[in-house]
Amino acid sequence: MDRVDLRPEHVRYFTELLRSRRRTVGRLDGRFTGWDADYGREHWTSDPSFDAIMGPYTAAINHYLRGELGFHNDLPYRAISSDVHPWSFKEFEGQHINVADKLAAAMRANPHLRVQVACGYHDGATPYYASEHTFAHLEIPAELRGNVEFKYYEAGHMMYVHEPSRLAQSQHLADFVTA
Numbered sequence: 001m002d003r004v005d006l007r008p009e010h011v012r013y014f015t016e017l018l019r020s021r022r023r024t025v026g027r028l029d030g031r032f033t034g035w036d037a038d039y040g041r042e043h044w045t046s047d048p049s050f051d052a053i054m055g056p057y058t059a060a061i062n063h064y065l066r067g068e069l070g071f072h073n074d075l076p077y078r079a080i081s082s083d084v085h086p087w088s089f090k091e092f093e094g095q096h097i098n099v100a101d102k103l104a105a106a107m108r109a110n111p112h113l114r115v116q117v118a119c120g121y122h123d124g125a126t127p128y129y130a131s132e133h134t135f136a137h138l139e140i141p142a143e144l145r146g147n148v149e150f151k152y153y154e155a156g157h158m159m160y161v162h163e164p165s166r167l168a169q170s171q172h173l174a175d176f177v178t179a
Contacts, residue, residue, distance in 0.1 A: 014124060015044045024048055029156025030122035053161060054079060104139040107147060114147045116176045118169055120155040128152065149176070 001008065008016065014025040015036075022039055026032035026049025034048025058077055065071045089097060107113050117135065119128030128150075135148055151172045153165035160166040 010124060011043050014047075015042060025124075026050070026052070026122075026156065027124040028053075028158065029120070029161060030124055031156060031162075049156060053158070098134075100134050100138055107138075107140050107144050111144060111147075114176070114179075115149070116172070117148065117150045118159060118172075119150060119152050120157055120159055120165070121152060122154070122156040125157045 011027065014027050014030075017025050018033060019039055022035065023033045024036050024044040026034070027047045029049035032049035032052050034044075034046070034051060036044050038045075057079060061077055061079075065073075065077075103115070107115070117131050119131055121128065132150065135150075138148070151169065153159045153162065153169060155162035155165035159169045
């Protein structure tokens with residue numbers, strides 16, 4: 001941490017955190033840990049949280065498509081694929097995408113617009129503090145700050161992976177929509 005001035009690249013961080021125990025930590029969900037083939041490299045070979053959920057998700061979508069929707073096709077299902085690379089967001093090429101200014105403009109234009117932000121404590125892809133920081137600096141009048149609410153869950157990036165978080169988020173969303 002000292003050598004990188006307390007700013008490690010994120011995948012390197014998840015690779016390094018439990019290196020002494022020969023484990024890697026999930027980026028999507030830090031509650032998941034895994035093994036790697038080589039603990040001398042700076043980056044893992046895969047995200048243990050992604051590895052844990054990909055098989056069940058693929059089985060679930062295939063069951064849903066074939067069993068419930070009656071859609072039969074032999075094309076492979078790819079949750080994430082390099083076939084669509086390189087991505088092109090022409091106006092954002094080579095920079096981080098930030099739409100906070102657009103959200104702020106929408107909230108200023110429509111003072112009835114409400115926003116609910118769901119945060120997983122173990123999310124390394126979109127850490128909750130980054131969301132808090134972004135919204136704390138959102139360029140909206142003080143009287144619109146009450147239109148933003150945060151909900152926190154003992155989960156990672158995908159709250160529905162953790163059953164208690166899924167149930168809580170479902171209720172929070174229902175309450176938010178019907179308020």
